[in-house]
Amino acid sequence: MNVTGPGRVWDARGWGPRLLVPLAGALAALGFAPFHIWGVTLLALAVLFVRLIGLSGWERPGRAGFRTGLLFGLGWFSASCFWIASAFIERGPEFIPMIPPLVGGLAVLLSLFWGAAAAVTAKVAATGYRGWAATAFVAAFTLAELARGHVLSGFPWNMAAYAFEPGGWISQSAHWIGVYGLTMVAYGIAAGLGLAWTARRVRPALASGLVLAGLFGLGALRLQDATRDIQPGVVLRLVAVPFRQSEKIDPATAGRITDAHIAISLAPGLDRVSHLVWPEGAVNGLATENEGLLRFVGANLAAVTNDPPVWLMNSLREEVKPDRSGTPRRHYYNSSVAILFDDDGNPAVAGVNDKKKLVPFGEFIPGGEIVERIGARIVSTALGSITPAPEKRVAHFPGLPPISPQICYEVIFPGLTPGGEPRPQAILNQSNDAWFGSTTGPAQHAAIARYRAIEEGLPLIRSAANGISGVFDAHGRADRILDGKTAAHIDVVLPVGTDRAASMLHINSALLLINVGLLLLACLWAGHYGRKGGPGSARKPNVEKQAP
Numbered sequence: 001m002n003v004t005g006p007g008r009v010w011d012a013r014g015w016g017p018r019l020l021v022p023l024a025g026a027l028a029a030l031g032f033a034p035f036h037i038w039g040v041t042l043l044a045l046a047v048l049f050v051r052l053i054g055l056s057g058w059e060r061p062g063r064a065g066f067r068t069g070l071l072f073g074l075g076w077f078s079a080s081c082f083w084i085a086s087a088f089i090e091r092g093p094e095f096i097p098m099i100p101p102l103v104g105g106l107a108v109l110l111s112l113f114w115g116a117a118a119a120v121t122a123k124v125a126a127t128g129y130r131g132w133a134a135t136a137f138v139a140a141f142t143l144a145e146l147a148r149g150h151v152l153s154g155f156p157w158n159m160a161a162y163a164f165e166p167g168g169w170i171s172q173s174a175h176w177i178g179v180y181g182l183t184m185v186a187y188g189i190a191a192g193l194g195l196a197w198t199a200r201r202v203r204p205a206l207a208s209g210l211v212l213a214g215l216f217g218l219g220a221l222r223l224q225d226a227t228r229d230i231q232p233g234v235v236l237r238l239v240a241v242p243f244r245q246s247e248k249i250d251p252a253t254a255g256r257i258t259d260a261h262i263a264i265s266l267a268p269g270l271d272r273v274s275h276l277v278w279p280e281g282a283v284n285g286l287a288t289e290n291e292g293l294l295r296f297v298g299a300n301l302a303a304v305t306n307d308p309p310v311w312l313m314n315s316l317r318e319e320v321k322p323d324r325s326g327t328p329r330r331h332y333y334n335s336s337v338a339i340l341f342d343d344d345g346n347p348a349v350a351g352v353n354d355k356k357k358l359v360p361f362g363e364f365i366p367g368g369e370i371v372e373r374i375g376a377r378i379v380s381t382a383l384g385s386i387t388p389a390p391e392k393r394v395a396h397f398p399g400l401p402p403i404s405p406q407i408c409y410e411v412i413f414p415g416l417t418p419g420g421e422p423r424p425q426a427i428l429n430q431s432n433d434a435w436f437g438s439t440t441g442p443a444q445h446a447a448i449a450r451y452r453a454i455e456e457g458l459p460l461i462r463s464a465a466n467g468i469s470g471v472f473d474a475h476g477r478a479d480r481i482l483d484g485k486t487a488a489h490i491d492v493v494l495p496v497g498t499d500r501a502a503s504m505l506h507i508n509s510a511l512l513l514i515n516v517g518l519l520l521l522a523c524l525w526a527g528h529y530g531r532k533g534g535p536g537s538a539r540k541p542n543v544e545k546q547a548p
Helices: 015-031 038-059 061-080 084-091 093-125 131-149 170-200 203-224 245-249 253-263 291-303 370-374 407-412 441-456 504-532
Strands: 230-240 275-276 310-322 328-341 346-355 401-404 425-433 460-465 467-471 488-495
Touching: 015 061, 015 310, 015 504, 038 061, 038 131, 038 170, 093 131, 093 504, 131 170, 131 230, 131 504, 170 441, 230 253, 230 460, 230 467, 245 310, 253 291, 253 401, 275 291, 275 407, 291 328, 291 346, 291 467, 310 346, 310 425, 370 467, 407 425, 407 441, 425 441, 467 488, 467 504
Parallel strands: 230 275, 275 310, 401 425, 425 460
Antiparallel strands: 230 488, 310 328, 328 346, 460 467
């Protein structure tokens, strides 16, 4: 293995050091739920930065940087998103061949964003100005995360900020700078550690330590001011019944899952409950049109209490609308639904709120009807593609303040909570995490959802099949939770939210402009002085030591 200096592996060539890059990316996944060993994630990112610095003596640092970022990303996303494969396994044997092209392809696609960011960082590092290389690293990778959260519908899963456990001190800064902002800070801390390593100076490490201390301090102040006020008259019963997704798909066992939810719902104390909350996946198909099911649930509730609670459930629903040619076509929506019962248990649909952000290949086929006609199938339903809601609206369900339903996958998107008036007073996340099996997926999904509560300053009502359920306050904390592994229920009150200064849309737009400016400044400044050949210019490439 060739090296440019004794013991310096960060600028070494050959397959050995290259393989260390995806290994570091894979180890970074230990920062995500359920582990939250965030120090490993920061050190792994520091290793990435150090490696990009070490490429400055290579003949084509930009190309080498792209390859390095791609490999690191493949390790990161393969280790932290492997659970996606379980959805295809649960769906049935005929879907298993889709795992390599779709799951593997997703890891490659996400890693391309990191490859581009790493290429820019390596090019700036080649000028010899490590400070500007650190600036480029922070800005380029933050922009890469913003891009992968929005391009091609976006997939902002497992950003660096999610290594910090929601509800803890560090996570509270997301209330002011959002999860993208906290991710930017994480890259800055990692760059400081990397500069301390390569330059063998204490100051960058001290700066990183001071930033961490500042995050701890701000978080402690926010938690100290946490209110214990609750929404009057609201008592929520969250119900959990463990099941496998393959059991829900099978008509022979799907009914038993619904029956088990009904049985748990009727536990003692129902007369004190205002709202009964079921997760996505508790009922099959077009439940709002299943008059028999609605009446059966209503009759059982009315037999226990004279004042049946409002039933918050999740269901597909159907609308027939004309297409552009005027031909009537069926449209299916994934909806949060509020069912109101009278004293005798007679049901009435009192409100619906449709899902806007749909899962590619899970709820719709990218490319639409043309791709469906050649045989492509969606994973989560036997129906055709789900239709997205035109916009995300505030829901006005009986007995609740205005809320923002965010169904399953929707909750991973920062800024989806509607702004304006009336401002939502809570987020409702009904999810079916049975797709993820016994992997880390359910824990990661819950952690990401809790960050929405911190960002928006709103309590989160989370009901997840085979996942973590609970009512989390505006700081991402809950006194009691359901882990989804046993059949159980909890009765909990609804906390009030906190004020927030700016919308997530404005915060993320500001971060976009700031990082574009920083990246341009780093590229222009480093490029200018690199061409002049000043004291900070890049050393000549070592063309004699080519990579094998």
